[in-house]
Amino acid sequence: MTLDVTDSGPDAGPDAGSRAGAWRPYEITPDAAGTADLVGWLDRTGARALTESLIEHKALVFRDFGVTPDTVDPVFARLVPDRLPYVHGNSPRTKVGGNLYTSTEYPQQYTISLHNELSYAHRWPTRLAFYCETAAESGGATPVLDGELWLASLDARVREAFADGIRYVQNLHDGLGFGKSWQDTFETDDRAAVEAFLRASRAEWEWNEEGLRVVQQRPATTRHPVTGAEVWFNQADQWHPAGLGDEASAELYDILAPEEFPQYVTFADGSAIPDAYIEQILGRGLDGAVDVDWRSGDVLLIDNVLLAHGRRPFTGSRRVLVAMSDT
Structure with a gap:
């Protein structure tokens, strides 16, 4: 089923068509929807039609509806009902409301490579909703x-x-060290709650003097539960030192052994993943991507299995919020 709106895809980003064939996120505007009342339109459209359209188009951009920080909550209530906490997340971000977070606080001069949210975990959100409160001065798509x-x-x-899967390693400190602490990662200081979460995740873990070490075996691909499409679905490139760039990678190797890095990844049997493989995954991901260029007030809804996402570098202030759901 297709929503009764027009696709104004050229605003999805420069050279979108040349980089990803004919596909672009499906853009919905007040003119196309026949109303500026986004919440009312979503209510009339209904959850089932929205889900079907999201699966068909993979991403929906809601533009020019004048969504503000004061009105984004009811929009997200329709797009990502029963919002999930960012438990076991590895990206630096701040919780700003009820399971509403800054999209990332990774330094603005760096690219965040393509990834599916929490693809390294036992469970992941099925959809993500992003809200652009403040668009960057330049870049930041x-x-x-x-x-x-x-x-x-x-x-x-x-x-x-990668056919046999991936082995992820996390070394989460107890409040002082590189990367995130285990308390921040699991949004609790209760060790029993963390252990219960990891047990349900079928992860291996051990407490040590520095904090918590977690090891997980995960597949490199998955299939969409509705379409059956097999997709690249892992974060090997983000957990591998080669994904950090030569300078940062060299600094880590000077300080720590790879198995002591805040996060590290190997093939399923524990053997090292060649840097060249990581560089290919990174490069082809970013080369094939379509940029969603933000305007303040925009909302982007994506299917977290069908689509990977990232962030381009930017200048000036940029504030994008995110919420996730498995509905």
Whole structure:
């Protein structure tokens, strides 16, 4: 089922068509919807039609509806009902409301590579909603990429190397150290609650003098529960030192052994993933992505399995909020 709106996809970003074929996020405006009342329109559209359209289009951009920080909550209540906490998340962000977070606080001069939220975890949100409160002075687009196309873009030898899955390692400090603490990661200081979460996640863990060490075995791909599409679905490139760039990677190697890094990744058998594989995954992901160029007030809804997302570098102030749901 398709929503009764027009696709004004050129605003999805420069050269979008040349970088990802004909696909672009599906844009919905007051003119196309026939009303400036986004909440009312979502209510009339209904949750089922919205879900069907999201699966069909993979991403929906709501633009020019005048969404403000004071009116975003009822919009998110329709787009991502029963919002999830960011438990076991590895990105630096701040909780600003009821399971509403800053999208990331990673330094603005760096690119955040393509990824599906919490793809390294036992469970992940099925959809994400982003709200642009303040657009950057320049840059700061959110690139999105069809995970099926990303998988197909990789050399056969790379896909085959990851066929048995991935081993993720986290070393979470107790309040002082590199990366996030285990308290921030799990949004609690209750060790029993953390252990219960990890037990349900089928993860291995151990407490030590520095904090908590977590090891997880996960697949490198998954299939969408409705379409059946197989997608590249992991964060090997973000957890691997080669994904940090030569300078940052060298500094980490000077200080710590790889298995002591705040986060690290290997093949499922514990063998090292070649830097060249990570560089290919990173490069082809970003090269194939379509940029969603933000305007203040924009809302972006994405299917977190079908689409990976990231962030381009930016200048000036930028504030984008995110909420997630498994509905």
